[in-house]
Every structure is written in structure tokens, then in C-alpha cells.
Amino acid sequence: MATPAVKIKRVLIANRGEIAVRIIRTLREMNIESVAVYSDADFDSQHRYLADYAVRLPGTASADTYLQIPKLLAAIVSSGADAVHPGYGFLSESSEFARQVSEAGAIFIGPPPAAMDRMGNKIHARNLMTQHGVPVVPGAQAPLRDAAELKKLAHEIGYPLILKAAGGGGGRGMRVVRQDSELEAALSACQREAVAYFGNPEVFCERYIERPRHIEFQVLFDAHGNGVHLFERDCSVQRRHQKLFEEAPSLYLNEKQRADIGAKAVAAARAAGYVNAGTIEFICESPDKAYFMEMNTRIQVEHPVTEMITGLDLIAWQIRVAQGEVLPFKQSELRPHGWALEARINAEDPALDFAPAAGTVHAMNLPGGPFVRVDTHLYPGYRIPDAYDSMVAKVIVWANTRPEALKRMQRALSELRLEGVQTTAPFHEALLALPAFREGDFTTKLIEEQAEYWRKSFRESGGDGDEPTLAAVLGVLTASQQSATPSVESAQSTRTSLWNDTARREGLE
Numbered sequence: 092m093a094t095p096a097v098k099i100k101r102v103l104i105a106n107r108g109e110i111a112v113r114i115i116r117t118l119r120e121m122n123i124e125s126v127a128v129y130s131d132a133d134f135d136s137q138h139r140y141l142a143d144y145a146v147r148l149p150g151t152a153s154a155d156t157y158l159q160i161p162k163l164l165a166a167i168v169s170s171g172a173d174a175v176h177p178g179y180g181f182l183s184e185s186s187e188f189a190r191q192v193s194e195a196g197a198i199f200i201g202p203p204p205a206a207m208d209r210m211g212n213k214i215h216a217r218n219l220m221t222q223h224g225v226p227v228v229p230g231a232q233a234p235l236r237d238a239a240e241l242k243k244l245a246h247e248i249g250y251p252l253i254l255k256a257a258g259g260g261g262g263r264g265m266r267v268v269r270q271d272s273e274l275e276a277a278l279s280a281c282q283r284e285a286v287a288y289f290g291n292p293e294v295f296c297e298r299y300i301e302r303p304r305h306i307e308f309q310v311l312f313d314a315h316g317n318g319v320h321l322f323e324r325d326c327s328v329q330r331r332h333q334k335l336f337e338e339a340p341s342l343y344l345n346e347k348q349r350a351d352i353g354a355k356a357v358a359a360a361r362a363a364g365y366v367n368a369g370t371i372e373f374i375c376e377s378p379d380k381a382y383f384m385e386m387n388t389r390i391q392v393e394h395p396v397t398e399m400i401t402g403l404d405l406i407a408w409q410i411r412v413a414q415g416e417v418l419p420f421k422q423s424e425l426r427p428h429g430w431a432l433e434a435r436i437n438a439e440d441p442a443l444d445f446a447p448a449a450g451t452v453h454a455m456n457l458p459g460g461p462f463v464r465v466d467t468h469l470y471p472g473y474r475i476p477d478a479y480d481s482m483v484a485k486v487i488v489w490a491n492t493r494p495e496a497l498k499r500m501q502r503a504l505s506e507l508r509l510e511g512v513q514t515t516a517p518f519h520e521a522l523l524a525l526p527a528f529r530e531g532d533f534t535t536k537l538i539e540e541q542a543e544y545w546r547k548s549f550r551e552s553g554g555d556g557d558e559p560t561l562a563a564v565l566g567v568l569t570a571s572q573q574s575a576t577p578s579v580e581s582a583q584s585t586r587t588s589l590w591n592d593t594a595r596r597e598g599l600e
């Protein structure tokens with residue numbers, strides 16, 4: 092490999108939680124020093140302990156800490172960091188932050204600010220794609236001015252439509268509109284939320300595809316014009332437009348479709364003048380009808396599944412590219428290997444309709460064993476603050492084939508214990524048992540449709556007249572699966588007694 096143009100020595104991680112921990116690990120393997128930043132609520136957070144240096148960001152709210160550019164710039168200067176990794180969320184897609192980091196003399200480990208600007212606004216990105224022959228979902232080419240304009244467009248494109256914020260992200264603030272009478276209220280609600288969540292009032296609409304698949308391609312570009320895609324991730328398993336479970340590759344695509352959409356992803360990134368790792372998200376009506384949806388100009392939550400099937404450490408490659416290194420592989424030399432799955436473990440209370448649930452992790456057991464990876468910042472005794480994201484761990488498995496990977500994920504989840512906090516783990520266990528999911532025959536509607544089915548069977552099997560919560564249904568479902576075989580039944584009884592013991596210990600304290 093060619094000698095890098097620059098050698099990064101100390102990286103400040105402008106983030107927290109599992110991604111900060113994950114980045115520190117790669118830095119250590121590359122003999123690069125790490126600088127953590129931590130808010131007051133993160134005084135006890137693992138990333139602070141694991142990094143070589145740590146700088147306090149006084150305050151708790153994201154707006155006062157991890158989103159505060161002046162505080163981060165001061166931390167860069169005081170720690171002597173020569174580069175910054177933004178992780179995902181927070182300032183990772185802020186071209187303003189990237190610019191200011193460069194002006195402060197540090198390297199921003201991510202794309203050039205101009206490329207972020209080209210892709211950051213979803214309306215501009217859509218128009219850029221159209222100019223470069225990458226198909227987009229039919230929809231608006233400029234921000235919507237008022238309900239009258241939206242109505243006119245709706246009649247051209249046809250219902251249903253989805254309204255989105257041009258600056259949106261994280262699955263929030265989107266609205267599906269099915270008829271004229273809903274237009275006005277939906278538009279004003281969407282505009283209100285766009286300002287509140289994303290600080291940008293621009294809203295646009297596109298055709299809403301009823302039962303699509305979310306397929307995204309990882310791309311990686313160096314600063315010398317070389318770019319590849321690192322295959323797809325299927326992120327169709329979602330709840331309220333938020334990803335819950337991801338896999339790579341996808342059963343949905345054959346070789347030819349993979350190559351076709353992959354080439355579009357590379358063309359899309361090239362059109363933006365992109366450098367570093369990024370993701371092109373496609374919404375697919377069918378495997379041959381993939382439309383560009385948006386680009387995430389950063390590392391993604393689900394990047395580990397790509398790492399597992401390619402053997403590449405994506406954070407390491409982000410750093411190498413930022414050092415000016417040349418990608419040493421061509422598209423034709425890359426092949427996906429085996430199958431990887433990821434379950435996002437969120438601290439959410441199923442009994443409260445999956446509302447974020449902070450709490451203390453009294454005891455925990457993380458899965459291990461062959462080809463299992465857990466990315467988390469949790470440790471026993473850690474109190475999960477309620478100020479930030481509810482995702483607390485990612486369970487990732489790899490196997491040669493998808494059925495083996497499914498089995499391995501089941502096994503890994505059965506080992507996971509987080510005592511003291513409610514999580515989405517039962518949800519994943521129920522998902523793995525679904526025939527439609529196992530057979531790969533699913534869309535982004537899977538959870539919604541399945542929840543309906545679960546509720547219906549719950550009622551028909553003698554559940555009382557009240558509409559049970561999804562949580563209650565899942566509870567019954569997982570319990571009945573576990574008592575189905577004697578060996579699992581005994582495992583279940585140990586599991587229960589472990590919980591009782593903890594409850595007893597807590598009662599004594």
C-alpha cells in the first residue's frame with residue numbers, strides 16, 4: 092500500500108455510546124490515540140474510560156454538548172487532536188461542523204463538506220440523481236409552498252404519497268397521505284416537525300410505495316477518484332420507519348440486480364463528488380425497480396454486517412482514506428462472503444409502546460462464542476441516561492449461510508441478559524420465529540402486518556376483549572416458544588430464577 096499523505100496520530104471522537112467505543116477499538120488497533128468527549132450525563136460512560144484522553148463537555152442536553160460546535164472545537168484544541176471522527180447522528184452530517192474542524196487545522200474523517208451539502212438536502216440530492224440518470228421515486232423537485240401546490244402534485248403523481256422533511260433523518264417526521272382531505276393537516280404537521288426536529292422547514296413529497304424493500308449499498312471512495320460499493324444491506328425490518336434488524340447480503344437480489352444497483356450507488360456517490368464511506372439508500376418496488384431514496388454521508392449504525400461479509404474494518408478504511416491513501420482493491424476483486432445479521436437492542440419499554448426506558452443495568456450477560464459480535468457501551472452497574480438515543484447494543488452474527496446465521500442469532504439472543512432495563516430483544520426473538528422473515532418474503536410492512544396478525548390470533552385464542560398491546564402479545568409468544576421443548580423449558584426456568592434472584596437481592600438492599 093502506498094505511504095499515506097498524512098499520518099493521523101490522535102483522533103477526537105465527537106460522539107458517545109456504542110459507536111464511540113467501537114471507533115476507539117479500531118484506533119487502538121491502528122496505534123492512533125483516542126480522545127473521548129463526554130457530557131455530564133455520560134460521566135460514567137464506557138467511552139470516557141476506554142479512550143486514551145477524555146474532555147468534559149459541560150451540560151447534559153445534546154444541544155449543549157455533543158451538538159455544540161464551539162465546545163467540540165475547544166476540545167480539539169485542548170486535546171491536541173489532529174483528526175475528528177463524528178460517528179453517526181449528532182454532527183456527523185453537519186457540513187458546517189466539518190468545515191470548522193478543517194479550519195481549526197484538524198482532519199474531518201468523513202466526506203468533503205461540499206459533498207455533504209450536495210447530498211444532505213433530500214430535495215437537492217433527488218434532483219442531482221435525476222441529472223445523473225439514477226432513478227428516484229416520482230415526486231416534488233422543490234420544497235412544497237402550500238397545500239394547493241401539494242394537491243396539484245398529488246393529482247399528477249397519484250396517492251398514496253409520503254411527506255418528508257428535506258433535512259430529515261432517523262425515520263422521524265414522515266407522513267403518509269392517502270386522500271385530498273388529509274393534505275392540509277399533514278403538510279402543516281410535517282412542516283412544524285421539520286422545523287422542530289431538523290431546523291429546516293423544507294418539506295417535499297414523493298409517491299408512497301406500499302410494500303417496498305429498503306435496500307442500501309455501502310460505498311467507499313478515496314480522494315483520488317477510486318470508488319467501490321461493498322454490497323448491500325437489507326434494512327426492510329423496520330418499526331415506524333426505523334430500522335430494527337439488518338442483514339447482508341439480501342435474499343432479494345440476484346447477482347445481476349446486485350451489480351446493477353451497486354453500479355447506481357457508485358454513480359450516485361460519484362455525482363456528489365463523494366470521498367470516504369457512505370450509504371446510498373434505495374427503496375425497491377421490485378428487485379428491478381430500485382429508486383434512490385437518500386444518501387447517508389457518514390458511517391451507519393448497521394455497518395458491522397458489511398464488515399462481516401467483506402472482512403473490511405470500515406472505520407479503519409475511513410481513517411486511511413482521510414489520510415489520503417489509495418483504495419487498493421477494485422470492484423471486480425470484491426466478493427461478499429457468507430451472511431451477517433444485526434439486531435438493534437434498544438432500551439425501550441414494550442409495555443409503554445416502546446417508549447425509551449432509561450435505567451440501571453444491574454447485571455448482564457452478553458452473547459459470545461463463534462462468529463458473534465456485540466457492539467455496546469454497557470457494563471454492569473451502568474445507568475443508561477435518558478438524554479440520548481435508546482439504542483444500547485447491537486448483536487451481530489456471521490455464518491456461511493442465512494439459515495445458519497438465523498440459528499446463530501437465535502442462540503446469541505437467548506444468551507443476552509440485561510437486568511434492570513426493558514429492551515427490544517423479545518421483539519427480535521419473535522421476528523426470528525416468523526416464517527415470512529425466515530423465508531425472506533418480507534417488506535418494510537412486516538412488523539406492522541405481523542402485529543395485526545399477532546393481535547388477532549391473541550384475541551381468537553381466548554384473550555379478553557381488550558386490545559392487547561404488542562408487548563403483551565410478544566410476551567405470550569416468546570414464553571410459549573420457550574416452553575415448547577423440554578430443554579428450553581429448563582433454560583427458561585433458570586432464566587426466571589436469575590431474574591427472581593436479582594429482584595430478591597434488590598429487595599434486600
Ligand code: ADP
Pocket residue numbers: 179180181258259260261262288289334387390391392393480
Ligand atoms: P442508520 O441510517 O445508520 O441506520 P438511523 O436512521 O438509525 O441511522 O440514525 C442513526 C442515529 O442518527 C439515530 O440516533 C438517529 O436519531 C440519528 N439521526 C440520523 N439522522 C438524523 C438527522 N437528520 N437529525 C437528527 N438525528 C439524526
Ligand code: ADP
Pocket residue numbers: 228253255259260261262263265297298299300301303305329332333372374384385535
Ligand atoms: P430517514 O432520513 O429518516 O432515514 P428515509 O427517506 O431514508 O428517511 O426513509 C426512512 C424509511 O421510510 C424508509 O426506510 C422506508 O421504510 C420509509 N419510506 C421512505 N420513503 C418511502 C416511500 N417513498 N415509499 C415507501 N416507504 C418509504
Ligand code: MG
Pocket residue numbers: 261262372385
Ligand atoms: Mg434513511
